[in-house]
Amino acid sequence: MKPFPRALAAVILLVAISAFASDQTPTVDWDTVAKIREEGLQRSEVMDIVGYMTDVLGARLTLSEDMKRAQAWAKDKMEKLGLTNVVVEPFMDYGAAWDNEYFSLHMLEPDYQPMVGFPLAHTAGTKGKVVCPAVIASDIQTKKDLDRYRGKLKGAAVLITPPFTLDMAALTQGVARRTPEEMKQMEEAVVPTPQRPATPPPPLNPDLLKPEEKLEFFRAEGAAVVLQCESGMPGAVRGFARPGTKDDKWSREKTLGTLPIVAVTPEHYNRMYRILKRNIPVKIEAEVRNRVGEKVEKAANVVGEFPGTDLADEVVMVGAHFDSWHASPGASDDAAGCAVALEAVRILKAIGVKPRRTIRLAFWGGEEQGLHGSREYVNAHFGNPKDPKAGIKPEYEKFSSYFNQDYGAGQFRGIYLQGNERVRRLFAAWMEPFRDFGLTTISIQSVGSTDHVSFDAAGLPGFQFIQDRIGGTAGHTNMDFFDTLRAEDLMKNAVVEAAFVYHAAMADQRIPRKQLK
Ligand SMILES: [Zn+2]
Structure with missing residues (x-):
């Protein structure tokens, strides 16, 4: 192959990038990212949070007395963090506890x-x-x-x-982190994977x-x-x-x-x-x-807000499912995801940011039985153009994006675009400050089985990070305890999530949407 002039390559690259350009020029707030990193890596509370959830609260089967107790704790925790409008919000008749x-x-x-x-x-x-x-x-x-x-x-x-x-x-070899080949495969996928x-x-x-x-x-x-x-x-x-x-x-x-x-x-x-x-x-x-339980009761989500400023009626959401199966506390599935989301919001509070959009934190219920909590929440608060019963609420247009962690407790290595090519450049820019974490891969692939799907299915931008598999092997068993978690991974995830949520809350525009099929 003939050597290719570098300047020409750069021009072609620029043209290629602008052809894919989303509607907004991504900006990275490096000063705030530095503060987020400092708070999240030097004064992290994520292991204390997830430790309480798993050791003291224990298993959280949807609509169990255990879960109700855990949700009361979560509400209190969010309030102590200074979040507003904190509610344990019922979403559907779920049966007897x-x-x-x-x-x-x-x-x-x-x-x-x-x-x-x-x-x-x-x-x-x-x-x-x-x-x-x-x-x-x-x-x-x-x-x-x-x-x-x-x-x-x-x-x-x-x-x-x-x-x-x-x-x-599984016993003798442990679980390997993702290999460079695997990461490359995800990156090189050109079409979204069907769900x-x-x-x-x-x-x-x-x-x-x-x-x-x-x-x-x-x-x-x-x-x-x-x-x-x-x-x-x-x-x-x-x-x-x-x-x-x-x-x-x-x-x-x-x-x-x-x-x-x-x-x-x-x-x-x-x-x-x-x-x-x-x-x-x-x-x-x-x-x-x-x-x-004696009677049919409603299952619930726990939701709290960090109010925005000039764009307060627009919403960026972050969360994970709080419910687990009942044989263990669901440390990696998904107390870890909840602790990371809570810690991400704590970091933003602690460094004193003033988000333009409202940041809303959600601990879903009913995920393990079929993403019930997040789906009903989306229907009730934003609507779903594909579901005539849900209709489209005025808040539908005001929604920016939702970020989720539920592929075990391993560290973030990138993000799935969920088929939304228009966010590629934005996410690439937001990932830039975390190259040293190994957060480098953007995949066009669509992935399922967790709560971002409820948003995606309604045409709202919802994303799940690409994660290492560490710590995620015990999910749905009696062995998913605190011991499966790695502090370093969860600290980094909270930092990345905080930065993504912050940038989404501050950007001039809401996250661009893909065409709803
Ligand atoms: Zn899960």
């Missing part, structure tokens, strides 16, 4: 062993301690399969999933039983407790809500009328399973006590 109060599981025969497990959310408890034989029924697929088990499950602990192969690599697979999944075999139909069979047969394993991670229990909860809206009657379902750690589950396969009886003892 559910909390686990006590759990124990033991193998009694052929050998004693305490077992690690956790009851699924919105299941019933046992009536005191139950001692029962374990029975494998993990091969039930269709109605015909049920016949083999009729009359054989009364008073039994039913093992309903096959044994789970352990992923030993849903292009080909719909094949239609289900109509004879296949739904999980809730199988459970109904076990209940009708008089089983005492259901045991399952959905984790291949050593030592980990992975368990969500009882199947069917979405349709029955977490009703008290359905919850109390179901069986206790316990997710068991793979080593312990597999051991029982292998013994039974040798035709040697296994006896277990279980006790589950859950508290179920």
